[in-house]
Amino acid sequence: MSHPWFAGQTLPRVLAHRGFVPHDSENVAENSVAALAAARAAGTVYLESDCHLTSDGVVVLFHDDDLSRVTGDPRPVADVTSRELSEIMSTRGGLATLSDALDAFPDARFNLDVKAAAAATEVGRLVARHADRVLVTSFSDDRRRAALEAARAKGGDPATSAGSATLARVLLGARTGLRTLARSALDSVDALQVPVRHRGIRIVTPRLIAAAHEAGVEVHVWTVNDPEEMVRLVALGVDGIVSDDAALAVHTLVRGRGTDSLPGSPEHRL
Template sequence: MASGYFEPASPRVLAHRGLALEAPENTLPAFEAARAVGAEYVETDVHLSRDGVAAIAHDPTLARVAGDEVPVSALTMDELRAVDLGAGAGFATLEEALDAFPTLRFNIDVKVEAAVEATVAAVRRTGSAGRVLLTSFSDRRRRRLATAVPGVATSAGRGGVVRAVFAAPLGRKGAMVRALAGAQALQVPERAGALRVVTPPLIALAHAAGAEVHVWTVNDPDDMRRLLALGVDGLVTDRADLALPLIRARS
C-alpha cells in the first residue's frame, strides 16, 4: 500500500477516540493515554468550529459530552477550548493533535462537508499526509478528501461498504475494486442488525483487492481474538489497553 499509514505490520489497534478510561474521549489527554499504553493509531472525528477550525469532536452538539445542546459549529475554537469536558480537558483542534503526537497515526472521520477544507489544511500544515487516514460515511466526502490530499490513505464510505458486502459472496474481485473506488481500507461493524458484515469471503476479497479490513467497535477480548483469527487487519476499540497485550501475545 502506498501510504505510510500502513507501514507498521498488521494487525493494528486503533484507539477509538483515544483511551478514555480516565480522560475524556477525543481529547489530548485521551490520545496521550493511548500512546502511553503503546498505541500507534488513534481514531478521531472532526467538526468545524464557527471560526472555521477543524475541531476534534464526534457529536454535532455538546449535549452528550458537556450537557449543552449548543452545536459545535455555533462556537469559536476559543469558546470550545473553554468547555470543561472533565478532568480539566477541553476541545482541541486537529492541528494541535497532529502536532502534539508526531509519532501517532490518525484515523480521521470528517463528520460534515463543511469541515473538509479545514481538515485538509490541518493535514497539510502539519505535514501529516503520510500518517493519516481520511474517511467519512459519505462516499462523496471521502472522494473529495482523497482528491484534495493525493496519495493519502482512505477507507470506503457507507455506499462503498454496502457494495463490498454484496460483492463478497460472489467472490468478484472487480466488484470489490469498484466498491472500494480507490480506498485502501474497509472499516465496518461486525454486524449491521441481522446482517453479518465481517465474513471470511469479505476479508478474502478485500485482501485480494489490496485493502485492509478494520472492525469497529470491538471491546471484548474474546471478540478481539475471534476476529483476529478470522484475519481482520485492525480493531477499532475503546480498550487499546486490552487489545495491545492480546496482539503482542500472539506474536
C-alpha cells in the first residue's frame, strides 16, 4: 500500500519549494513561518523545506549552510543558537523550527531535506509522531537513512525519496533496460525527486517515469516555475511539481482550465 503521505490528494501534487514568498511580499524569507503559511494559503498542502541543526541542538528549517544569503550574517547555521537565529529571522517572516512547524501546520504534509549530517537523528526523532505526513529526503542516502532509522526507533515510519546514490542506480537501470537494477533500488523509496536535467543530461525521461511507476514510486520534479513546463511534465507522466511559486503552480495544475484533460487533473484522485 502507498504511504499515507500520498493518500487523499489530487494529482499532480504541488510542492511549495521552501514555502512560498509572494512577489509583493516584503521582509519574508524562504523557509520562514510566513513563507510556509503563504504556501498553505496558496492552496497546497505540500511544504518542501530543509533541515539544519543550530549550535544548541535545535532543528531549523533553513536551506544554506550559513546565514549570508538570507540574512547577511556570514556565520554557519551550526554556529548560531536558536535564540540568536530567531531574533535575526524576526524581521524576515519568523524562524521556523521543525518542531514548531509540524505543530503549527497540522494539516500540511512536509517534504524535508536533511542538509546536515548532525541534524539527521534529531530530524528523525521529531518527525516520528508525525510520520504519516512527512517525507524524508536528502542528497545523501546516509543522512536520509539515519533520519529514517531514528524515526523508526521512535515508532514512526516516514515516506522517503531517493538520495543521489540510489537515484544513480535507478537511472542506470532505466537507461540500460536493466529492470531488476532499477526495481531493487526503487524498493527502498516511495518517490524520486529529480531535476529535469543535471549537468546537461536529461534526467526526466519516459523510461525513468515508466520504471518508477512500474515499481509504484512517484516522480516529482524540481524546481519548475514556468507554467508551460509544468503542463508538459505532467502530460509526460510526472506526479508532482516542486515550485518556488506555489500560487502559480496551483493555478496552472489544479485550478487552471487548461489542465482538465491531463492525467493528473483534479478529477483523478488516489
